[in-house]
Amino acid sequence: MKYKKLISFLAFFLAVLSVYGQNPFVLKSGEPVTIACGNSEEEVVHTALNLLNRDVESVFSTRIIVTPESKKGMIIVGTIGQSDLIDKAGVDLSPIKNKKEAFLLAVSSTGKLVIAGSDKRGTAYGVMELSRLIGVSPWEWWADATPAKKEIFQLPASYRNMQSPSVEYRGIFINDEDWGLTPWSWQTYEPSDVKGQIGPKTHERIFELLLRLRANTFWPAMHGCSVPFYFTPGNKEVADKFGIFIGTSHCEPMMRNTNGEWKRDGVGEYDYVHNSAHVLSFWEQRVKEVAGLDNLYTLGMRGVHDGAMNGAKTIEEQKAVLTKVLRDQRDLLTKYVNKDVTQVPQVFIPYKEVLDVYHAGLQVPDEVTLMWCDDNYGYIRHFPTAAERARKGGNGVYYHVSYWGRPHDYLWLGTVHPSLVYQQMSLAYERGIQKMWILNVGDIKPAEYQVELFLDMAWNLEAVKRQGVVAHQRHFLEREFGKNRADRLQPVMQEAYRLAYIRKPEFMGNTRTEEKDPKFKVISDLPWSEQEINERLAAYRQLSDKVEQEWRALPAQKKETYFQLVKYPVQAAAQMNNKLLTAQLARRGKADWADSDRAY
Incomplete structure (x- = not known):
């Protein structure tokens, strides 16, 4: 026994000497x-x-x-x-x-x-x-x-x-860019005579952020207000410079921004029942152009822009058309990208009406990744079955922290609760969604923390789990503002997320987006008592005061970052609540209209 102790001591001593x-x-x-x-x-x-x-x-x-x-x-x-x-x-x-x-x-x-x-x-x-x-x-x-x-x-x-990464393909989707990224890019950051152009200088900044966040995938902006990604010289080259896989959303098959590109490059109707030759040629042009680059090919077909496909009415008709579409698209990949099509990254996204077609028995090739979606408000609608988990192509998720559509959008402030992101994405991973994670980030700017949390989880889920979501947020604040301020700011941000989880600032008018019933276009009362309203206003007032107090004590070099990540999000939410809830009280003679006007 004494010899074993001696050997252990010598080994320890030599190790210390070695390091020393x-x-x-x-x-x-x-x-x-x-x-x-x-x-x-x-x-x-x-x-x-x-x-x-x-x-x-x-x-x-x-x-x-x-x-x-x-x-x-x-x-x-x-x-x-x-x-x-x-x-x-x-x-x-x-x-x-x-x-x-x-x-x-x-x-x-x-x-x-x-x-x-x-x-x-x-x-x-x-x-x-x-x-x-x-x-x-x-x-x-x-x-x-x-x-x-x-x-x-x-x-x-x-x-x-x-x-090393937990999820193979990790990235973001620029979407609903009409009010932020697009006008800022073509009017301010890289001025252009081409309205709506998001050029390589802007994309270089986006890809730099992705590289710093260890992300490797990007779905470009695709609204009608934006010039399609591949129509602007230099965009695809800068993606390669930063090692970024380019993919496309659920309604943009074969690397084509159908919404923006069909009107220039398409012939006839975007209809695979009555015009398949021209549609196939439209896809073929782009596949030939980008075949040598890092791409993730979205398969399938929907309408020109986030709508059901043309030419097929019933689910069975849509299933028959999609079966042919998948076969023809994979033939293009075999011809231009890789003779072994199983080696080409491909994804099929059963979103909205396509999910019904999938459930009706659509056969998707085994090596194609199936990408599932949340309900647009942060709750994932489908988790893979045992058979889906066993597929060679694996499973992915398309998740929102920014959204435009029914019943209401939330594009203005990044208020999705971090604990919801953490819970849903942890659950997604545990249930086999491990191949591809894409986050709808809107214009990036409103949702900085949620973007970092999502991509940190995609990079190393176990590390974030060990740390915990609260500690993760704490690290974010400490890195940006120092330990002492993080101590004071974290309770503020936690409370801001809690209040917004009850009702987002964008929803305070009790209206709805794209609603046919005219009553939902008019601001109306929320079903809250006077006491509830006053308690909520008081809670926001406290947060706003604390944020202002920190602002006054900040060194000059931290004020810009603080304004963007803390001050504007918290105080803007507080004023939106003040504007609309004070108005609700004023309609009953319980408050002064001037207070609502002042908040406005």
Whole structure:
């Protein structure tokens, strides 16, 4: 027994000596950062290095120098199978081999930081992980979250950080962009003579955000107000630059924005019963054009824009047409993309009336991902059966934190409760929805926190579960505003989400969207007592006062971020409630109309 104890002690002593004899990885303010990275790396890796350069300059007031020589690099960056540099770096790469989009950060015995990826995206995410570690927010640009300056940053000699995604395809859908992203893009951010154009400069900012959030998939804007993604030169090229898979929504098969493109490129009616040759040619043009790029092909067919297909009336007729559509679409993929069509990423989305056709027995090829949807208000309508879970193509989900449509929209403020997102997406994963997660984000800006929560869960669900949704939100606030302010702000945000869960600010007029009955177009009373109204107004008043108090104490460099993420969302919701609930009381002589006018 004493010999075993002696051996254990010696092993421990040698381990301590080993670590003690090694060097930590160190970055210092004003000192150049040399990175060894081979020229054979894919474009997205160099894109990530360019972002890291910007981040290092912000934090340390210095720049990175990229060299292909490992001896000169403080940081060694490389992809398995692409780089000899990481093979010789003295770090065990086996934990990430044969994984998709995995990365490893490890400090070598000489104090160098090795960033290795299992593929091009894994390496890029590893580079972006260093940005996170030095204190750069994913919302650095989108919420003006300027990182704090640092004099020094260290990782210990024993440091290891290995990550890989829970969900294979993770991303966002820009939708209902009419009032925000589209006019801002073509009128302000990249002015254009083409009305409604969202160009490559705007998409570069979107894709930068996705790369920082470790997302890899994008469904472009598709409303009539926006120029279709592929009609604008440079858009598809910038997607490749950031390693982004381009997909399309439930009514846009074969990489076509049918709503915006059929009127230019289509011939006759968009009808596969009476005009299949022209419709098939319409799809074929785009598949030929993008065949070599990273795409997720949506299969099937609906109407031109979020409506039932033309030419087939009954469910059985629609099933017959969709069966032919699926066969013909896959023939195009076999011809232009890959002779083995089972290797082409494909998705079928049983949304609205298509769900009825699917339930009527439509046969979807086994390797095609089935994507399920929520009810537009955050509750998933269908979870996979045992047979659906066993499919080779797996299952996906299309989820909303922004919505336009019946019975009411919520596009203005990001008020979907984080606990609802967490509960529903955890349940989705547990029930086999693990292949693809797409989030309808509207214009991005109203829903920053929900976007981050959703994509963090898609990246590493177990990590978010261990942390818990409340702690996750706390980390978000602490990263942006510091520990002390996070202590005070989290109860404010939790209460704001709770009040909005009872009734969203957009719903306070008791009206409805796209409702034929004229009574729902007129603002009317909510079924709340005077006491309930006063209690709700008092609760919002308290929140608004607390938010204003923090605003006054904030340093100047944090005011922009605070306004976007806290002040405007909370105080705007408070004033919308004040405007309409005070009016409801005033109609009964219980309040002053001037208070409602002031809120307006």
